[in-house]
Amino acid sequence: MVKATSTFILSLLSLVPTITANCEAPVPCQDESLNRLNTTECQTVHAFLARGSNSGFPGHLGPLIRSVCTNLTSGSSDVTCGYENIDYPANSSRDGEGMWCKSAHIGATQGQKQMKEYSERCPDAKLVLLGFSQGGSVALDVLGGGGGEEDGTVFGCIQESSPALNPKEVPGSKIVAAVVFGAVRRSADQPFTVKNGGQNYNGTTPRTGSLAEGLAQFTPVLREYCNEHDPICAPESLPQNVENHLDYFSKFDDEASEWIVQKAGFTSAKATNGNTDSGERQGVQGGNNTSAAVGLMGARWGVAMSAFGVVVAGVM
Numbered sequence: 001m002v003k004a005t006s007t008f009i010l011s012l013l014s015l016v017p018t019i020t021a022n023c024e025a026p027v028p029c030q031d032e033s034l035n036r037l038n039t040t041e042c043q044t045v046h047a048f049l050a051r052g053s054n055s056g057f058p059g060h061l062g063p064l065i066r067s068v069c070t071n072l073t074s075g076s077s078d079v080t081c082g083y084e085n086i087d088y089p090a091n092s093s094r095d096g097e098g099m100w101c102k103s104a105h106i107g108a109t110q111g112q113k114q115m116k117e118y119s120e121r122c123p124d125a126k127l128v129l130l131g132f133s134q135g136g137s138v139a140l141d142v143l144g145g146g147g148g149e150e151d152g153t154v155f156g157c158i159q160e161s162s163p164a165l166n167p168k169e170v171p172g173s174k175i176v177a178a179v180v181f182g183a184v185r186r187s188a189d190q191p192f193t194v195k196n197g198g199q200n201y202n203g204t205t206p207r208t209g210s211l212a213e214g215l216a217q218f219t220p221v222l223r224e225y226c227n228e229h230d231p232i233c234a235p236e237s238l239p240q241n242v243e244n245h246l247d248y249f250s251k252f253d254d255e256a257s258e259w260i261v262q263k264a265g266f267t268s269a270k271a272t273n274g275n276t277d278s279g280e281r282q283g284v285q286g287g288n289n290t291s292a293a294v295g296l297m298g299a300r301w302g303v304a305m306s307a308f309g310v311v312v313a314g315v316m
């Protein structure tokens with residue numbers, strides 16, 4: 001399969017305090033606003049987060065789910081929202097031969113198990129699934145099935161097969177929105193990929209056959225972001241630039257948050273100018289607006305988000 005040949009040295013360790021505050025570093029998260037949302041209680045909207053390789057919990061996806069939950073809960077006291085982390089190691093290939101595949105397989109099976117347990121216990125909850133990088137692959141595996149030998153190796157290893165969810169049965173039927181960023185294993189030309197460049201390229205390994213069929217069933221609730229020049233989700237999009245693997249959140253958190261809020265059947269605080277109607281059920285609306293968010297928030301996390309989980313491209 002395609003190998004990311006460039007080596008990226010990110011000497012951003014001086015920015016660790018900022019990163020720690022964002023809970024991307026592999027140390028306990030100190031951000032109370034994120035930790036408060038970490039729960040297994042029954043909620044109106046409950047997200048499952050699959051972090052990137054070698055990241056801490058909740059990783060790069062924290063600010064997105066915080067934005068979603070703030071919007072959902074700000075206008076209505078009877079709406080509850082939070083997340084749990086998919087409990088998987090997020091080992092990279094740097095951690096040893098075959099470790100990426102073992103880790104991703106654990107994520108795929110554990111993600112389905114957590115979603116199943118949660119929706120059996122909390123049948124009214126609407127589920128959201130988020131993933132970044134290895135976690136993006138894991139999220140796609142959770143939905144459409146993972147592993148297998150047909151498409152070859154991923155970072156030199158073969159991931160064990162795991163089945164797709166059935167979109168007509170719990171927990172698949174409870175998923176209202178899934179958003180993945182910079183997934184490792186993915187295919188070009190998919191209807192759920194936001195058209196900002198990466199849709200023309202396969203990932204590190206493609207996702208064909210039964211995996212593609214499994215995933216296609218979730219198209220109505222799935223949105224995938226893959227940047228051009230991202231060495232992980234679009235390695236053939238030259239020149240590779242690791243920044244393009246890391247800037248999803250500064251670019252797309254706002255529009256992804258709005259989309260999730262709408263898919264969950266609500267109108268966001270923003271969409272209603274913050275009036276008290278926010279949080280009322282409005283039905284799922286269309287609406288996507290990729291360009292609006294691009295460039296708006298470049299400075300929000302700056303390059304600080306770069307260091308963890310993605311140290312060297314081609315070694316994830």
Ligand SMILES: *[C@@H]1O[C@H](CO)[C@@H](O)[C@H](O)[C@H]1NC(C)=O
Pocket residue numbers: 028029035038039040057058
């Ligand atoms: C999240 O909550 C679980 C229990 O639900 C706990 O085990 C875990 O340590 C928490 N994680 C963080 C980062 O707070």
Ligand SMILES: *[C@@H]1O[C@H](CO)[C@@H](O)[C@H](O)[C@H]1NC(C)=O
Pocket residue numbers: 088089090091095096099
């Ligand atoms: C895999 O990741 C976990 C953290 O999730 C870490 O504790 C463990 O040491 C890693 N395994 C290897 C072989 O590096």
Ligand SMILES: *[C@@H]1O[C@H](CO)[C@@H](O)[C@H](O)[C@H]1NC(C)=O
Pocket residue numbers: 187188200201202206208
């Ligand atoms: C993606 O991979 C599939 C399966 O190997 C291949 O048929 C297809 O041509 C590839 N597409 C691109 C754009 O590289």
Ligand SMILES: *[C@@H]1O[C@H](CO)[C@@H](O)[C@H](O)[C@H]1NC(C)=O
Pocket residue numbers: 066067068070071074253254255256257258268269270
């Ligand atoms: C609502 O979400 C938007 C992004 O869609 C975000 O910019 C805004 O800060 C959020 N508002 C609240 C109140 O959280």
Ligand SMILES: *[C@@H]1O[C@H](CO)[C@@H](O)[C@H](O)[C@H]1NC(C)=O
Pocket residue numbers: 288289292
């Ligand atoms: C995107 O949103 C902005 C601001 O809300 C709006 O001005 C613009 O027309 C929208 N573009 C599309 C394609 O919907």
Ligand SMILES: CC(=O)N[C@H]1CO[C@H](CO)[C@@H](O)[C@@H]1O
Pocket residue numbers: 192193194195288289290
């Ligand atoms: C992902 C997605 O649906 N993108 C669409 C957003 O809307 C524009 C037009 O407003 C379409 O061109 C995109 O394909």
